[in-house]
Amino acid sequence: MEISKDYLKQYSSLLEEWIPKEASIAIAIGDQYIYYMPGKYDLRIKEGQKIQPGCIADLVLKSGCRTEALIDETPSQLSYYGVGYPIKINEENAVVVVILPPKLAVPPAPPYRFLTGKLEEEWRPIPIEKIAYMESLQKKTWFYSDKEPYKTNIPLKELQQRLPESFLRIHRSYIVNISFIDRIIRDFSSNLLVLLQDGTELPVSQSYNAEVRSVLGF
Numbered sequence: 001m002e003i004s005k006d007y008l009k010q011y012s013s014l015l016e017e018w019i020p021k022e023a024s025i026a027i028a029i030g031d032q033y034i035y036y037m038p039g040k041y042d043l044r045i046k047e048g049q050k051i052q053p054g055c056i057a058d059l060v061l062k063s064g065c066r067t068e069a070l071i072d073e074t075p076s077q078l079s080y081y082g083v084g085y086p087i088k089i090n091e092e093n094a095v096v097v098v099i100l101p102p103k104l105a106v107p108p109a110p111p112y113r114f115l116t117g118k119l120e121e122e123w124r125p126i127p128i129e130k131i132a133y134m135e136s137l138q139k140k141t142w143f144y145s146d147k148e149p150y151k152t153n154i155p156l157k158e159l160q161q162r163l164p165e166s167f168l169r170i171h172r173s174y175i176v177n178i179s180f181i182d183r184i185i186r187d188f189s190s191n192l193l194v195l196l197q198d199g200t201e202l203p204v205s206q207s208y209n210a211e212v213r214s215v216l217g218f
Contacts, residue, residue: 003089008035019098027087028057029094041101043078056082060095070105072157078207079157079169081105102160111164117143117150126150129166132180132196134159136173147198170194170212171205184216 008027019025022040026033028051036045051057059067068083081100088094116125126145134143136156142149152159160169169175182197184204192204192212204212 003034005035008089020100020104022101024099026057026097026099027089027094028061028097029089029092033057034094039099041078041080041099043080043099056084056097056099057095060084060086060097061093064093070102070157070161072155079160102157105161109162112159112162115143115150115152115154115159117152119148119150124150128164129177129179131177132198133174133176133200133202134167144200147200168212168215170208171203172207174202176202178216184212184218 020039024039024042024045025035025037026043026045027035031051033045033047033049033051036047038044051061055071056067056069059069064086066083066085068081070079070081072079079102081102081104082097083100084095084097086093087096112128114125114127115131116123118124126143130145131143132145132147134141134156136142141152141154141156141159143152144150156173156175160167160175163175166178167175168178176194176196180196180198182195185193185195187193187203191206192209194202194204196202
């Protein structure tokens with residue numbers, strides 16, 4: 001289907017007045033994206049890229065209704081908060097999706113002051129500022145305080161929404177407390193590694209590289 005970019009841009013122009021500047025906008029029809037306007041929060045969607053099952057575009061095209069949700073499974077490995085609207089393009093069902101950082105998911109919930117985790121057969125409430133990092137491993141979520149591993153039933157993507165600004169997502173599987181970072185180095189492949197004060201090494205994935213550099217200012 002040949003559709004001019006100027007024609008598609010009119011949809012994004014309608015949204016530009018009220019969406020945050022970091023938002024990206026995608027338009028999809030059939031089984032693929034046909035337009036993408038990247039913002040500061042960029043999923044790097046390509047025109048012609050196939051729609052992934054369970055994403056906002058897929059949910060709207062299947063339901064025909066406005067849909068908003070927090071999406072964690074993406075090709076770029078970046079979670080996002082998306083709002084999708086059903087539209088018509090040349091009489092065909094299509095969707096325009098506003099892509100936002102997860103922190104903008106509404107309604108906002110108050111930040112955690114503590115997390116209760118299970119250590120052996122005990123449950124302990126741990127103040128949030130004493131947690132060094134969090135990890136998703138084998139479909140379970142763990143957080144670490146004084147090098148002790150505590151298991152929680154809260155998924156990493158949900159934790160991310162209610163953590164103070166001192167916590168930073170550096171990988172699909174890791175969120176780190178900036179206060180516990182000792183230094184950042186490169187490994188033998190020139191990938192970034194976060195070294196914590198207790199000696200723990202955590203990898204920074206390519207997907208989160210730019211965000212880590214932006215937040216930490218280097």
